[in-house]
Amino acid sequence: MAESEPLSRRFFNALMGLGFVGTLCGFAGTALAYLWPMPDAVVTSEFLSTTRGKVTGAELGENEGVVGRSPMGKVLVVRKDGALRGVQATCTHLGCTVAWNGESGEIECPCHGARYALDGQVLKGPARDPLAQVEVREETEGLRILGPVS
Amino acid sequence: MKKIGGLLWAWFDERLNLAPLVAGLEANLRKPVPAHVNWLFTLGSAIAALIGLQIFTGILLLIYYRPGADTAYQSIVRIMDEVPLGGFMRSLHVWGADLIVIFLILHMVRVFVYAGYKKPRELTWIIGVLLFAVILIFGFTGYLLPWDQLAYWGTVVATEAPASIPVIGPITREFMLGGSEVGDPTLGRFFALHVVVLPLVLLKLMALHLFLIRYQGISSLRRTDEPDPTPNEIRAEGGEPFFPHHVLRDLTTTYLVLGLLVSLAILYPAHLGDPADPLTTPLGIKPEWYFLPAYQLLKYVPEVVGVQIPPLFIGVLVLLPLLLDRSPERHPKRRLRAIGVGAVVLGLIVLLGLLGHISETRQTIFGITYHFDIQGMPHGEVP
Numbered sequence: 345m346a347e348s349e350p351l352s353r354r355f356f357n358a359l360m361g362l363g364f365v366g367t368l369c370g371f372a373g374t375a376l377a378y379l380w381p382m383p384d385a386v387v388t389s390e391f392l393s394t395t396r397g398k399v400t401g402a403e404l405g406e407n408e409g410v411v412g413r414s415p416m417g418k419v420l421v422v423r424k425d426g427a428l429r430g431v432q433a434t435c436t437h438l439g440c441t442v443a444w445n446g447e448s449g450e451i452e453c454p455c456h457g458a459r460y461a462l463d464g465q466v467l468k469g470p471a472r473d474p475l476a477q478v479e480v481r482e483e484t485e486g487l488r489i490l491g492p493v494s
Numbered sequence: 495m496k497k498i499g500g501l502l503w504a505w506f507d508e509r510l511n512l513a514p515l516v517a518g519l520e521a522n523l524r525k526p527v528p529a530h531v532n533w534l535f536t537l538g539s540a541i542a543a544l545i546g547l548q549i550f551t552g553i554l555l556l557i558y559y560r561p562g563a564d565t566a567y568q569s570i571v572r573i574m575d576e577v578p579l580g581g582f583m584r585s586l587h588v589w590g591a592d593l594i595v596i597f598l599i600l601h602m603v604r605v606f607v608y609a610g611y612k613k614p615r616e617l618t619w620i621i622g623v624l625l626f627a628v629i630l631i632f633g634f635t636g637y638l639l640p641w642d643q644l645a646y647w648g649t650v651v652a653t654e655a656p657a658s659i660p661v662i663g664p665i666t667r668e669f670m671l672g673g674s675e676v677g678d679p680t681l682g683r684f685f686a687l688h689v690v691v692l693p694l695v696l697l698k699l700m701a702l703h704l705f706l707i708r709y710q711g712i713s714s715l716r717r718t719d720e721p722d723p724t725p726n727e728i729r730a731e732g733g734e735p736f737f738p739h740h741v742l743r744d745l746t747t748t749y750l751v752l753g754l755l756v757s758l759a760i761l762y763p764a765h766l767g768d769p770a771d772p773l774t775t776p777l778g779i780k781p782e783w784y785f786l787p788a789y790q791l792l793k794y795v796p797e798v799v800g801v802q803i804p805p806l807f808i809g810v811l812v813l814l815p816l817l818l819d820r821s822p823e824r825h826p827k828r829r830l831r832a833i834g835v836g837a838v839v840l841g842l843i844v845l846l847g848l849l850g851h852i853s854e855t856r857q858t859i860f861g862i863t864y865h866f867d868i869q870g871m872p873h874g875e876v877p
């Protein structure tokens with residue numbers, strides 16, 4: 345019995361150490377779960393909306409653009425030559441929100457000056473990837489975002 | 495008065511045996527500082543004073559500030575417009591943050607020039623680098639709190655850049671933001687970091703830093719392979735006692751810096767822009783001035799590379815006393831090469847910052863208006 349004592353003390357210490365590490369992991373894991381990103385507040389309305397509510401077709405004149413939220417995220421809708429065109433409004437460079445410039449007829453990013461055509465293609469860097477096109481339909485209730493252009 | 499003091503002292507001394515403790519403290523206070531110690535060696539205590547004030551103004555701001563995407567901006571407006579001296583309090587906090595970074599850089603330069611980081615003070619330097627990193631995170635998290643357009647979009651751009659690192663980038667970003675874009679969860683995280691976590695870490699690191707400095711004493715100018723001078727040798731070489739001589743110098747600098755801070759806060763009150771609007775990005779988004787060099791760097795090199803350079807730079811600072819500069823010389827005159835390299839690195843950082851400052855602006859120089867493009871290159875404009 346006397347001989348096994350050092351061993352069991354060692355075992356006890358190991359057990360204590362393990363318990364301590366386990367406790368730490370428990371706290372860390374719980375904190376990690378607590379901090380895990382939650383799903384974004386879902387935009388349920390399929391109509392383009394801003395903080396002032398749904399955007400209606402009447403609000404959007406020829407050669408004007410509007411950015412709103414939709415189930416597809418932030419979308420820019422432009423009325424050009426009577427037709428509605430939609431693209432994702434988040435600049436592919438570093439995430440600023442783009443806007444329509446009626447004078448130049450281009451989509452512009454105010455952050456580092458990237459420019460896109462109405463179909464989302466990059467005209468000028470620093471952005472490298474195009475803005476994805478979005479299908480929009482004008483209805484009496486508002487501008488319905490239908491989904492990505494296939 | 496004297497009698498009450500004596501009674502109190504007796505009461506505590508009887509229970510805690512304070513006499514040896516006080517004697518030790520006194521001896522430490524009288525320890526001389528080396529003869530070469532000058533005004534440049536008061537920058538550290540000025541920072542300590544600024545940090546004390548920052549905690550004070552921060553607590554006061556906290557009384558009226560309301561974190562939350564719907565409340566933060568309005569609470570700042572209220573502090574500025576309604577709370578007595580609220581605008582002044584906020585300006586003190588904003589300018590205090592800037593001054594801390596400025597004096598931190600000056601302090602680092604002085605420690606570099608006098609080789610204060612060399613053996614046996616590597617730990618003091620490394621804790622200093624950690625302090626520097628903590629202060630930068632303070633600035634980054636604090637920038638978002640007013641929730642105005644600049645705060646919001648500055649944070650969007652700054653958190654988007656690390657997302658370009660493959661695999662871990664996007665996850666890290668989501669974790670930082672608490673969602674896929676900057677929003678209420680982001681503000682909650684940054685707020686908790688800024689007012690609780692970082693102050694705790696900062697105060698612990700500062701205590702360690704200051705303890706090591708008093709314990710080891712300020713570095714001499716001798717080579718690291720020679721023994722440090724004893725207090726008697728320092729005295730013989732003309733070193734003055736830490737107390738009161740150097741402490742008075744520290745106090746003088748501290749008061750000058752406080753005067754500067756109060757003047758800046760009064761003359762240039764802190765600004766608040768339009769409330770954050772995730773649907774409209776305004777023109778002229780720039781990060782805080784001390785992040786401009788890193789921000790500008792991102793414009794010249796691919797983002798994946800660019801975002802790794804600032805952390806690498808911090809790593810280089812940590813390794814400086816351990817691996818990079820192991821020469822035994824301490825005297826600035828015998829370290830001209832190291833000081834030259836340091837000056838070039840600092841010059842490059844300042845240059846990047848200036849390019850960042852001037853890029854995407856219009857400036858009129860000698861009557862000619864130039865447009866500085868995204869990379870900071872001038873283009874003449876026809877009037």
Ligand code: HEM
Binds near residue numbers: 611811
């Ligand atoms: C919260 C920030 C900091 C505070 C309050 C602080 C405070 C101080 C003080 C009071 C001293 C005494 C001598 C002097 O003032 O020059 C000192 C020395 C020193 N500091 Fe700091 N410091 C800070 C940040 C840093 C940073 C960022 C570094 C470097 C990366 C650093 C490295 C050192 C070193 C190595 C010494 C010893 C120098 C010597 O013995 O010659 N400190 N610090």
Ligand code: FES
Binds near residue numbers: 438455456
């Ligand atoms: S975020 Fe649009 S150009 Fe940089």
